[in-house]
Structures are given as C-alpha cells and as structure tokens.
Amino acid sequence: MRLTFAARRLLGRIRISGRPGGAGRWAGPVVILAIVCGCEDASAPPPHSAAELEAAKAQLRDHARLRTFEAGLPFGEEWVARVPDDGELRALYARQLAGWGLFRELHAQADRILSEDEDDPWGLYVRALAYLAEREYSAASEPSLGAWAASPRPEFLAAHIESIRARGAEHLLAFLGTLDSATLAAPEILAMRAEIASQARYELGDPTRADSSMASYAELRDRWPDHIDGYLRPAENLFRANRAEEALHLVERALARTPGSGDARSLHWRILAGSSLPAEQRRPAVEASMAEFVNAAPETARGLYAMAEAYRRLGDGVKAAELETRVVERAPHSLRATLIYQNEYLEAGDTMVRLYREEGHDSPAFRAQLKVVRDAVDRYLDRPIYANKYRARAYSILFEALNSMDPVPAEPLAEAVCGFATYERAYPVNAFGIGAAAMADHTPYAREAAEIARSGLQTVVDAVSMDRHLFRTEGEFEEQLRFQLSQVYDAMGWGYFKAGRAEDGRHVLERALALEGRNREARYHIGQVYEHFAMQEREPGEADVAARWLDRAEDHYIAGLANARRGENPNQAAIEALCERREGGRAGIEEYLATLGQRDRLRRRERILEARVEATGTYEPFQLARLDGSLVDSAELEGKIAVLHFWGTWCGPCVVEMPEYQKFDLRYRDDPHVRVLSISNDASRDVVEEYLQRNNFDFEVLVDDGYVQRAGVAGWPTTWFVDRAGYIRFVQRGSTMKLDEEFTWRVEALHEASDGRP
Known part of the structure; x- marks a missing residue:
C-alpha cells in the first residue's frame, strides 16, 4: 500500500497537460489558443476578400521561408481568427507554431482540421509537424506520408523525410532515388538533400559527402536566395567544424534578407560569442546585433528568451535573468517559461556533478548540494510546466541526488524512479535499468521495481533502434542493444531476488549476463544470489553443495572485477567479504587480491591487443x-x-x-x-x-x-x-x-x- 500512496502523491504533483492518444487525438483536456493567442474569439471576424486571403497565405509562406516566426505567429493568429475553417490557412499558421516548437498547439490545430475530414492532407501535415516538434519522429512518418500521398506537395514530403531520418543514410539515399527530378529540385527537398548528404558523410564514412552537402546548399541559395535554410543550415555545420569566419559570412548574408529572424539572430550571436574576435569585442558585437533584431521584430517570449541565452553565453547572468523574468511575466505557462524554470535545477545538478568530481562522494559540500538539488527539483515540479516530457530530466537529476544520499530516502526515491520511468524516453535504460535497480536496493518496493524494469524492455529497444543510423555497423548496433537490455534484465532480476523470488531472480540475471558478460553489476548481483543459495544448504551433508555455490559466486565477482569502469565496483567489496567468510579472517586477502589484479591486467591487455586493426588505411593528412x-x-x-x-x-x-x-x-x-x-x-x-x-x-x-x-x-x-x-x-x-x-x-x-x- 505504501507504493500506491507514493504513486498517488506523484500523480498529485503532475498537472496533466495532455498527450496524444493511440489514435492521434489528445487524451487530456488542453487549453491551447488561449495561451498563445486569443484567436477563437466569440465576436464575428472582420470580412475579407478571396484575394486578401491568398495574400495572407503567401505572407505566411514568406515568414516560414525567411524564418521570421516572431512576426509570423501573431499574423497567423489574426488570420485564423478571421477564417477559422480554412485548413490550408491553419496549416500555414501551424508552420509558425512549429518554428516556436509548440507541439501542444500544433496537435490542437491538427485536431481542428481533421475533425472535419480525418484524411485532410493539411491536417495530416500539421499532425506530422506536431510529432516532429515533439521529437516523436516515428509517429510523424504515417501522417506525413498520408499527406504526401493525398497531395504531392514538397513541404509534405520534406516532413516525411525528416520523420525517417533515423532509418539511416542508406535508406534515405535510396528513398531519394525514387523521386523524380522536379520533386528533387523543389527548395524544401533540396534542403533535405543537403542534410542527408551531411548525415551520410558521417554514417558512410565518405568525406566527399560534405562537399555534396555544401553544393546543394549553394544551389538552394542561387535558385531561391530568400530561402534562409540555404544560409543557416550550412552555417551551423561550418561553425560546428570550427570554421567560424565562413559561418559568420553566411549568417550575415541571411540577416541582410531577414533581419527580424530570431533563428538567424540566435546563430549570429552564438558565432560572435565563440568567434576569433578579441574577447573585449564580442559583447559589443552581439549587442549591436541584438539592437538590430529589436528594431526588426516584435517583442515575443521567443525573442526575449533567445537574447537571454546569448547573455548567458557572454557570462552575464544578471542581464539574462532580467530578460527571463520578462518572459515568465509575459507567458508563465509557455514553453520558454518552462525552459527558464529548468535553469535552477540544471545549475544545481551541474554543481553536484562538479563537486563529486573535485571533492568526492563524502565531502560536506557535495552532501549539502544534494539537498539543494532536491529542493530545486521540487520547486520546478510544482511550477506550470508546458508539457510532461519536460519532467523527465528533472526526475533524472532528482534520482541522482537521492541515490547519493546517506541514508537514501526510500519514499522519495521510489517516487523519483516512478517519475523517471514515466517520462524518460531519450535514454530510458537509465530509468528502467539503473533507476529500477536502485529502487530495489533502497526501498521496500523491490517487486514493483522489477515490474518497472520489465515494462521498459520494449521502450529501450525502441530507443536504441531510433539511433540505429548512428552505428557504423550492424554489429555495433547489436552490441549497444545487448548492453542496454542487459542492464534492464539485471534490474529486473535483482528486484525479483530482493522481493524474495530468488529462483526467478537467478534466471533473469543469467539472461542479463548472456546478453552482456561484461555487466559488472549483474556479476555482483548473481554472486549475491549464489551466496544466498549457499546459505540455504544448512544440512551437514550439503556442505559441498554450498561450497559450489560459493565458488560460482567467487567466479562472478572475479569476472566483475575485470570489467573496469569509473566508479565504485561492488565486486571488490563482495569478494573481500566472501574471502573473509570462507577463510575465517582477513589473513592472505591482500595477496589473493593482488593476484586478481594481475589477472585483470593480463585479460585487459590481451583484449586490447586482439583489437589491433590489420586491414585499414592511412589517416587524412592535416x-x-x-x-x-x-x-x-x-x-x-x-x-x-x-x-x-x-x-x-x-x-x-x-x-x-x-x-x-x-x-x-x-x-x-x-x-x-x-x-x-x-x-x-x-x-x-x-x-x-x-x-x-x-x-x-x-x-x-x-x-x-x-x-x-x-x-x-x-x-x-x-x-x-x-x-x-x-x-x-x-x-x-x-x-x-x-x-x-x-x-x-x-x-x-x-x-x-x-x-x-x-
């Protein structure tokens, strides 16, 4: 009953903001346009002509092409209020929402369009935009493909290509090969071709793809000089490659065409702050660009937030905080406000990590910081958070702090793991593996911890599969998948054991080690299970059986010692305790451990030298x-x-x-x-x-x-x-x-x- 109580407390702290249901509709009540605009006004909309409506649509397309979303959003709000039943207009307005990353509002726009016709291509396109803004890429694939099949518009196809990027460069290049020349020449698809070439450059290990990507961007600029993606995307790539001067030139060309683009300005400020300019010239250059932006664009939460970020990069936290206060006052329930609310607990978490690295787990400063983190996360979780997905990182950091406390607070840790598992999707093995194992260790909810781990198996498979394109070979992908599944099975097996189901725990832990024999936590856990079985052999004639269990435990601890990673290795203390138990004292333990250390060195050296590459090439000159x-x-x-x-x-x-x-x-x-x-x-x-x-x-x-x-x-x-x-x-x-x-x-x-x- 205590876990039920903890779960109720957790649910009581969560203000439901809605999630798309299985059919693509919103499962919870959502207040959408009242937050961003007031466009569903009861008063009659002003009259308009057909020509005015077409001109408004053209202007919204211009805002998307120029990435002037600060001005485009209120303009779109005005026109959707005037013409609420035009699906195309709503979709063009939705593109402005996508520029702001407002996936909740995008889903609401999709609902409105699709309520009239569930196959409306504009509605399907907006649904895809919503999932893309939410980074639910696989969910965006079906509606974007449906939109393109119904109406072969290049923006629909571009959304679909973005949705399948995770399938890898080879798949994307093959898909492009199925398209006709006219489709490939559309500006939206030309921009995607450039992105795919850049992706293929890494995935396929072909440096010439970088030149192909830049050539596609150059073609985009030549043929459609007002399509700002042709400037900003290659500039971003150049800046990441430490070619700041070239990146700066491209961004300044973009700003000449779109001085009110927050996206162009944000990149401009990043490059200036990290450029080769003398340090004393960086802030004046950034602030001069900010002044131009303020003159060219309406004041919005998006723009204020971007300027606050720029000041933080310049090291001026006071000025950044002033701008962030204005954002929160203007739109306390907004996405930007939520990102600002995050700053407190993220900074507290960074300090926690730094103190651990510099002073160690037992330092008073580190111990004190754990409570600072806990309080900061609690304050964040009580705020009006834009969407529940923004709770995941908070629960992750809260879990780290609670799990480092001595003693570990059981009830708060159980709540944190529940929240962590509920919302974490970027790297779910941390929740369903590490988190669930800690819950089994430090709370009375071991059975529930095992069930949390079991429920996360498919989530982990899906998450690793989404990143399949990042692996150079199928073998590397398979290795990572086995590694992560091994961690989840380890947590499940340990939970079963701690809940009194030793035999179930043993079988699941053996499965964890079959997936990944280098899992040192699983080695430790199964060793503990074998020691438990040895303790059950109490009859005099069963001494040999007990010894065999202990031998097996010792073998696993030794194997766990060989898998050196950073952090405390539980197998070290376990084998010392087992040695002392079997020998009746500590005599000879140091000599025994020294032999284990030498065995570890020999194994590691053998493994490293076996990895010598024979069939290889020379490296790129520099x-x-x-x-x-x-x-x-x-x-x-x-x-x-x-x-x-x-x-x-x-x-x-x-x-x-x-x-x-x-x-x-x-x-x-x-x-x-x-x-x-x-x-x-x-x-x-x-x-x-x-x-x-x-x-x-x-x-x-x-x-x-x-x-x-x-x-x-x-x-x-x-x-x-x-x-x-x-x-x-x-x-x-x-x-x-x-x-x-x-x-x-x-x-x-x-x-x-x-x-x-x-």
Missing part, C-alpha cells in the same frame, strides 16, 4: 595550428608512431580522463620515435587555454579547423594509434579508466612490430 598559432604538419609524423587524441573541454568523459592523458603524454614526451598529439574540438582557443591553466596541464594541443569532420571522427573522445607507415592500427572510442596503462600497451605493441627498429 596542417593544424597549436594554441600559439604555429602549425603542425602531419608529414612530421612520418616514420614515427603517432597517437592522435580527439577531445573537447565540453566532453565530460574527455575531461574525466585528462589527468591520465597528461601522465601518458609525459611518458613519451622525450621519445624521438613517438609523437603524442591532442586535437581539441572546442570552438574557442580561450576555453582550451583556460582549462589547461586551471588544471596545470601542458600537453600539446592542436586546434580543429574542420579536420574532425573531414577525418570522419564522430564521437569523443576518440584516439588513433598510428604505426610508422601511417596506418591506423588501434582505435579507442570512448573514455577508459586506465588510460596511461592501456595506451602504453598499444604504443609498445607498435614498437615491437617495427621490424626490429627501436
């Missing part, structure tokens, strides 16, 4: 600048073993392993046969220099100029180990707990393979 501006040419690496480490200060796993990387760099700094280079993907040299100085690091850093994109590096950190002939022989993707040791093994292996050379 000329990259150091932080002081001097150049390093990849030709300097000829005849040497090279280690190229791709990282960024924005990358959490990169930052965590940097002390180990510093040790590794020092190891080979004076070796004439080895060259260790790091390539930073940060947008600003200032950020890197400040980071190095703050942490007393002095390893060599090269500045990315788009090389990362050209070379096909798609994840951080990534490290290449290159032999003397210039061939990549080892690749480390992601961080590693023992970087210095494991990187050294790779370098020494390349030394040994150098035909007797030193």
Whole structure:
C-alpha cells in the first residue's frame, strides 16, 4: 500500500497537460489558443476578400521561408481568427507554431482540421509537424506520408523525410532515388538533400559527402536566395567544424534578407560569442546585433528568451535573468517559461556533478548540494510546466541526488524512479535499468521495481533502434542493444531476488549476463544470489553443495572485477567479504587480491591487443595550428608512431580522463620515435587555454579547423594509434579508466612490430 500512496502523491504533483492518444487525438483536456493567442474569439471576424486571403497565405509562406516566426505567429493568429475553417490557412499558421516548437498547439490545430475530414492532407501535415516538434519522429512518418500521398506537395514530403531520418543514410539515399527530378529540385527537398548528404558523410564514412552537402546548399541559395535554410543550415555545420569566419559570412548574408529572424539572430550571436574576435569585442558585437533584431521584430517570449541565452553565453547572468523574468511575466505557462524554470535545477545538478568530481562522494559540500538539488527539483515540479516530457530530466537529476544520499530516502526515491520511468524516453535504460535497480536496493518496493524494469524492455529497444543510423555497423548496433537490455534484465532480476523470488531472480540475471558478460553489476548481483543459495544448504551433508555455490559466486565477482569502469565496483567489496567468510579472517586477502589484479591486467591487455586493426588505411593528412598559432604538419609524423587524441573541454568523459592523458603524454614526451598529439574540438582557443591553466596541464594541443569532420571522427573522445607507415592500427572510442596503462600497451605493441627498429 505504501507504493500506491507514493504513486498517488506523484500523480498529485503532475498537472496533466495532455498527450496524444493511440489514435492521434489528445487524451487530456488542453487549453491551447488561449495561451498563445486569443484567436477563437466569440465576436464575428472582420470580412475579407478571396484575394486578401491568398495574400495572407503567401505572407505566411514568406515568414516560414525567411524564418521570421516572431512576426509570423501573431499574423497567423489574426488570420485564423478571421477564417477559422480554412485548413490550408491553419496549416500555414501551424508552420509558425512549429518554428516556436509548440507541439501542444500544433496537435490542437491538427485536431481542428481533421475533425472535419480525418484524411485532410493539411491536417495530416500539421499532425506530422506536431510529432516532429515533439521529437516523436516515428509517429510523424504515417501522417506525413498520408499527406504526401493525398497531395504531392514538397513541404509534405520534406516532413516525411525528416520523420525517417533515423532509418539511416542508406535508406534515405535510396528513398531519394525514387523521386523524380522536379520533386528533387523543389527548395524544401533540396534542403533535405543537403542534410542527408551531411548525415551520410558521417554514417558512410565518405568525406566527399560534405562537399555534396555544401553544393546543394549553394544551389538552394542561387535558385531561391530568400530561402534562409540555404544560409543557416550550412552555417551551423561550418561553425560546428570550427570554421567560424565562413559561418559568420553566411549568417550575415541571411540577416541582410531577414533581419527580424530570431533563428538567424540566435546563430549570429552564438558565432560572435565563440568567434576569433578579441574577447573585449564580442559583447559589443552581439549587442549591436541584438539592437538590430529589436528594431526588426516584435517583442515575443521567443525573442526575449533567445537574447537571454546569448547573455548567458557572454557570462552575464544578471542581464539574462532580467530578460527571463520578462518572459515568465509575459507567458508563465509557455514553453520558454518552462525552459527558464529548468535553469535552477540544471545549475544545481551541474554543481553536484562538479563537486563529486573535485571533492568526492563524502565531502560536506557535495552532501549539502544534494539537498539543494532536491529542493530545486521540487520547486520546478510544482511550477506550470508546458508539457510532461519536460519532467523527465528533472526526475533524472532528482534520482541522482537521492541515490547519493546517506541514508537514501526510500519514499522519495521510489517516487523519483516512478517519475523517471514515466517520462524518460531519450535514454530510458537509465530509468528502467539503473533507476529500477536502485529502487530495489533502497526501498521496500523491490517487486514493483522489477515490474518497472520489465515494462521498459520494449521502450529501450525502441530507443536504441531510433539511433540505429548512428552505428557504423550492424554489429555495433547489436552490441549497444545487448548492453542496454542487459542492464534492464539485471534490474529486473535483482528486484525479483530482493522481493524474495530468488529462483526467478537467478534466471533473469543469467539472461542479463548472456546478453552482456561484461555487466559488472549483474556479476555482483548473481554472486549475491549464489551466496544466498549457499546459505540455504544448512544440512551437514550439503556442505559441498554450498561450497559450489560459493565458488560460482567467487567466479562472478572475479569476472566483475575485470570489467573496469569509473566508479565504485561492488565486486571488490563482495569478494573481500566472501574471502573473509570462507577463510575465517582477513589473513592472505591482500595477496589473493593482488593476484586478481594481475589477472585483470593480463585479460585487459590481451583484449586490447586482439583489437589491433590489420586491414585499414592511412589517416587524412592535416596542417593544424597549436594554441600559439604555429602549425603542425602531419608529414612530421612520418616514420614515427603517432597517437592522435580527439577531445573537447565540453566532453565530460574527455575531461574525466585528462589527468591520465597528461601522465601518458609525459611518458613519451622525450621519445624521438613517438609523437603524442591532442586535437581539441572546442570552438574557442580561450576555453582550451583556460582549462589547461586551471588544471596545470601542458600537453600539446592542436586546434580543429574542420579536420574532425573531414577525418570522419564522430564521437569523443576518440584516439588513433598510428604505426610508422601511417596506418591506423588501434582505435579507442570512448573514455577508459586506465588510460596511461592501456595506451602504453598499444604504443609498445607498435614498437615491437617495427621490424626490429627501436
């Protein structure tokens, strides 16, 4: 009954804002237009002529093409109030709502159109826009395809292509191959072709696709110079590739055509704040652009929020807060207000993570911050949140804080896990795996925790499948799917065991390990189950059976020790306790553990050396600048073993392993046969220099100029180990707990393979 009470408390805190039902209709009551506008007025709309209506539709199309959604939204509101029964007009107004990301209001517009005709292509198009704004891409596929089949308009097709982006570049390119030349030449489809080429550049590992993408954007600008996507999308790609000057040129060309576009201005401010301008010139440049925007566009919550974000990037929290206050006063129930409400708990959560990294789990500052996070999340959850999907991250951070408390508060943790599992869809394994396992550990609701985990299996499959296009091979996709499912089965099995269903728990945990043998938590949990079975063998003649259970537990703990990751490994304490239990004391434990450590090193080294790549190519040549501006040419690496480490200060796993990387760099700094280079993907040299100085690091850093994109590096950190002939022989993707040791093994292996050379 206590969980039912907790669940009721949880539901009582949630203000239902509605979710699309199974048939695509809204399941809950929604107040839509009263929030954004007042367009369903009871008074008679003013008269209009057919010519005026067509002119209004043309103007709404212009607003979409120029991305002037700040002006387009109120203009569309006015016309929908005057002509409420024109589906095309509502759809063009909906495009303005999509520019604001207002998926609730988009669903309401779709409902209104489809209430008259459930197959109306404009209504289906708006439904697709709603799902796309909500990032429910697979749900957008059917209505967008239906709209295009009923009326082959390019905007309908563009929505459908966006909905199937997750199916991968090969699927998208094949789909484009089915379209006729006239359709492919439409501006909306030309923009999508450019996006697909950029996507294919990474997924297919073909750098020439980047040129194809830029060529398509150039064609879009030449043929439709007022189609602003032809400027902003390539500018975004250039800026991400650290080609800020080229990006700035494109955005300024766009602003000459659309000075009142919040999208163009936001990108302009981002580039200026992170550009090569001297630091003292960045704020004046941003504020001059802001003044132009204020003169060109009506004041809206969207525009105020964008300016507040720009001030935060400039480090002026006071000015940002002033603008955010105006947003909340203007529209307290709006999407932008919700994003502002998030800031408090997100900042509290960031501080919690920083204190953990810097001071550790037991520091008073970290312990105090846990309550700060809890209070900030509670305040957020009591606010008028735009939509329930914006609760997911709050519950995630709340769970992290509660799970770190000592003691863990059982009832609040159960509520947090329930909320986490209810709303988390971006990376649901955290809720249905880690969250459910913690609930089984720290609350009396182990059975319910197991059911939460079981209910999330399909959700996890769907989430990983949505990202299928991000994996280079089917094998990598399968590996990630097995890894995540293993975590969920682990939580389910542990919940069953803690609820008194030991045999059920055993079978489910064995399934978790069959999916992923490196799951150290599952190793620990099944070891605990085997120790439990050993305790059940109480009769004198059953001593051998009990010993066999303990042997099996010990084997799992040892295997769990071999799977080193960051964070405390429960198998370490478990094997020490088991050793002490079996030997009647701690004598000899240290020697025994030392042998386990050596076995772990041998296993890891064997696994790493087995991953040597034999059939591979050379890497993309480069000329990259150091932080002081001097150049390093990849030709300097000829005849040497090279280690190229791709990282960024924005990358959490990169930052965590940097002390180990510093040790590794020092190891080979004076070796004439080895060259260790790091390539930073940060947008600003200032950020890197400040980071190095703050942490007393002095390893060599090269500045990315788009090389990362050209070379096909798609994840951080990534490290290449290159032999003397210039061939990549080892690749480390992601961080590693023992970087210095494991990187050294790779370098020494390349030394040994150098035909007797030193």
